[in-house]
Amino acid sequence: MALLTALALGPAAVDARAAAMAWTVDPAHSQLTFRPRLAGGEFAGRFERFDATIRFDPADLSHSSLQVVVDLLSARTGDTDRDTALQGSDFFQTTRWPKGTFTSTGIKSLGDGHFEATGKLTLRDVTRDVRLQFRFDPAAPSGGAARMIGSSNLRRLEFGVGQGDWRGTEWLDDEVRIEFDLALRAAR
């Protein structure tokens, strides 16, 4: 898998000195959650499919980067009507824009294993600068996965997620909390 990735990305990706350590996400043990507030109450939804290209070394942040591609069609909230609405033109409009992408432009340390990534998030046809905070737990020496656990508060209306009636924020808050918990294995 790593070899295929390396071949696909070409020689630049193979040069370990230019980029920090590469990780692959273990999808079975990773979660990407969104928490909207609806009528004063919060609920959690999840994206069941997403890909992340992660190069991360806490000691080499200048060569670290995060790139996440989310399959918006995989948004699930426990109610098929609501899931259908999310795919529709009032929200993600997945027939035109099926993916959301985040590409980091910089990562800085906040100390004590905590970091902040700034980057560009694209939803629908809108790209905006966002920040996300996360913690990085290296893999235990006994083995197992490293973890990257973090969150970001997005403003859905900046991206046009919420058209028609849903442009209002009285019933559906503008701010939507995004949480991620990624199990990372060193790509070899």
Place this chain on the structure above:
Amino acid sequence: MPLRNTAEAYGSLARFLHWSIVLLIVPQYFIAEAAEELPKGLERLQLMDWHKSLGMLVLLLTLARIGWKIMNRGLPGPIGNPWQRKAAAAGHGLLYLLVLAQPISGWAMSSAANYPVTLFGWFQFPALVAESHDLHESLEDVHEVLFYLMLAVAVVHILAALYHHIVLKDSVLRRMSPFSRPQA
């Protein structure tokens, strides 16, 4: 009218709770029916939010009513012959049970579909059950059946009160009426 119950009549708090619960339950059916008619969208969500908040208010007021009943044992003396008293006790017990079970089933129904339940957005109740499509479908049926049961028992309750008032001419209806003063 005294706050507490007396031997002759219910006090003002018991009457307030009884009638506020009635006034909150009656529109519930119509709100839910109106919401069902609407296409899926914000308006429907707003109506359903009213339905859910009013239902949670009914649940809280019913718990308060039961709590007050337990704390305040000096109820008006029993009226009627032994079988009538037993029937009344059973009917009232069933009515309390249904008025509690109805909002609880609705709350669970929302939780099963991962919809938040709040009291008018002031605070959020925790999810009662885990997200489950099948459970949501079953609870939808339960919520509907409970409504018709509650309606049937409420009709019997109203007929019994009118029977006491009109045929037996006793004080049963008067002692819970929202306006009348207890008669000596």
